[in-house]
Amino acid sequence: MLVIVLILFVLFFLFHQLLWRRRGFPPGPTPLPIFGNIFQLSGSEAPGISIFKQWRDRYGPIFTFYMGPVPFVVLTDYQDIKDTVIKNGETYADKYLSPEFNKYFRGGEYGIMDISGDRWREHRKFAILQLRELGVGKSLMESKILTEVEELINKLRLLENTDFVLQSEIDVAVGSVINQFLFGYRFDERRLHEFHKVKTLVNNFMEEVGKPLGVLAFTCHGFPEFMIKWMVSGQITHARTKVDHNSDHNDDFVEAYLRKQHQKEEKEDFDSYCDAQLENVCFDIWAAGFDTLTNTIGFLIAYAINFPEMQKLIHQEIDEYLGHGHRLLTMSDKNSLVYFNAFANETQRMANILPLNLPHALTKDVTINGYHLKKGTGIIHQIANVMTDENIFKEPHIFNPNRFIDLDGKLRKCEELCPFSMGKRQCLGEGLARMEIFLLAANLFNYFEVNSCLLSKKDCLHCSRISV
Template sequence: MIIILCITSLAIYLGYHLYWKRRNFPPGPIPFPLVGNILSLQLPPPGYVALNNWRKKYGDVYTFWLGNSPYISINSYEKLKETFVKDGDTYVGKKEQKFLTDFRGGSYGIVETNGELWRTHRRFALTNLRDFGLGKDLMQDRILIEVEDLFKKFDATAGSEVDIPVEFYTSVANVINQATFGFRFEGEEYETFLKLKKLIDFQNESMKDPKVFLRLFLPFIAKLIPGPNMENMFDEFKTTFFGFFNKNIEIHRNKIDYDEQENNDYCEAYLKEQRKREAEGDFETFSNVQLANTCLDLWFAGLLTTTTTITWSLAYILNTPGIQEKIHEEMDRVIGNDRLITTSDKNDLSYMNAVITESQRCANIFPINLFHETTRDTTIYGYPVKAGTGVVAQVSCVMMDENVFPDPERFNPDRFIDENGKFKKIDEVLPFSIGKRQCLGEGLARMELFLFLANFLNRYKITVKADKMPSIDKTLDSTVTPRDFFGVLEKRWL
């Protein structure tokens, strides 16, 4: 009797997980009870193989599971437009990840918030980034200051091996920190930066371990999986970074001139808006904890994505014979050697633009995109979907679509050159995602990628020893992290 009861219970349990809970969702891979399809996403990491195989088997819309949570994956450009653009309000929600909410001390910032708080602060951030000179000469001038500082450091290496990614890292950090807090990392502040970078590097190394990925998304079995204690791992990171943000917020608060109309940086603009709101009786929308978390979003969106893409761009260039020579040929023909490259040169540097675009496509640094959720009941290609259901704009699959990009694994900038030798835009390249949750730092990132890479590659020829070539194998880590390598730089002209 007990055996029959156990078998019946097991059959009901398996029937629920393998069929019943899936019956009203688009077809997809069968999830394991409790863990879902999370193991498939890590065999091999960082998930591209599983996602592309599922697309081939189930089509452009399918459902996968992380633990007991379903996520409907949208995998073609046309269907992404139909959902996230044409019906954007339905998919504008952000699916809460408990470990991120706990890290932030609640639902704060821009990336991890929803509703009116998210709309207000996204709009405020975009407006102020534009006012600080995004798309204008002011932001370009700030970036070119960092370009010239890079040149001084690299010129001093005199044929020796140099850690190229580290120097770019510092320069990009200076750009975003100027926009956030109005200062570069120099003198004593540089020591602070090194401490912050050490923690970021530690986090990146930790996230390479597939066990960390499992522990993040399967917290109920976290203690059973060997590996670092997640709470301890994040504690120093959280304390140090929020300490840095709050310290600089208080420095601004103590010296700010509230009567001055112009703002020097985001923190100053926020504090002025906070005082204005509080005078009107609103003490919630522009709170201190919201400011610290928004600084976190701006800092990491402006630092990690840009440095990761720059280092992968250089890695692809170094691993692909002939690319560097073609870049130099175009630079010599269009620019010469007597000035810095500016955004006004962008339309004339077709091959440089093609290299950057193909780098973004191949680097594809977010194997699984932001977890959206539906804000209301809806229908997704014939399937009724409840509000709060996870939906993913799977841009990584779109950028590896072999129907659009033949031999998609191969780095080939010529995909973006037309029959007249001009740069050709392809809509399926979506490194900043799509829809109302599209990356708010896109404008700044595009400007940095062009100005840093174009000026660097115009000035130097890079040589890396064969046994020290940066890896472009993504199956080694559970996330796409910056490339590490040393190279010798030869100035192309005096």
């Protein structure tokens, strides 16, 4: 009798897991009980590209896969994504994360990246305002980035003919730009230890949550909330001692936040702009603005090494544009360097830094292509598949900057190139990132030829171009 009951229980469990719970969702790969499709995802050669392409080819542009016991509806067609996340953005604006994640990792519903609702809207708006006020898109932020460009160029000249890791030097430059925005100072030689501490923590976090099994657990073991405090609380405490609440001028993001916090507290509001929120927002800006950008520039350098004939075209374009004079390139020069911009666009398309887009959640019931999905359902707008869609980009796995140049020799606009995502959750630091990519990478090619040192197996530079 017990055996019969056990068999019936197993059959009922399998029926529920494999059939019943999947009703009403778009078709997709059969999930394993408890684990879902996690092993297929983690075993994929290129998560978010190869396995998602296989699923798209088999089930269509809209399908369902399971991250553990949780179903996620995946949109891989650009038009479907445009019709949902852009045209009906508020419906797809929530973030899908379990309460346990934020409680363990952040100490509550704090930050910008992993929360939803009024706090997310308020603080995203505040962060965008401060990016604008502190000079993104203006000469103020440009001058700060160019300071890092000059420091990088001078340091690389000193390191010439020695073994060094170019990526590490780029990391410091990008980290200094972020820290100038947040705390108002760069990482000079005296403060490099601070940079290495922050870089290690951010990299550990990105590595952990980038693993499918880490996402399955919805938690980052070894990186709980107190690690965020340790990462930024010292700088925040120091900034608090300097802030003048009677002034209306802000030199950095934290100073602006502390003034806003003081104004709120004078009105007996001690929650909306609290210390825990500031710590988490600082971490989010680091996590979103550092790893992805340094990797993008790293890929750009790697493609230049692997396609030397294209690198020569970049050098030729810069030399012809600057003529006999020689100076740092600025944002006013950007539109004139068509081939470099096309090369950068193709790098972002091919590198595909975010192979698995971060999951959103529905704020209300919707119908997508005949499928009725309830509020709270997880949605993934898979931009990685858009940027490798052969119907949009011919021969998508071939590196070809010319696809972004039209017949008149001008840079072709391509809305399907969406490395910063789309909709309400689009990267809020996109403007800053685009400035950094151009000013850092274009000026590296302005002053150096980049190749691979076969003996040391490390990236190196030959300063055989014009010196100043």
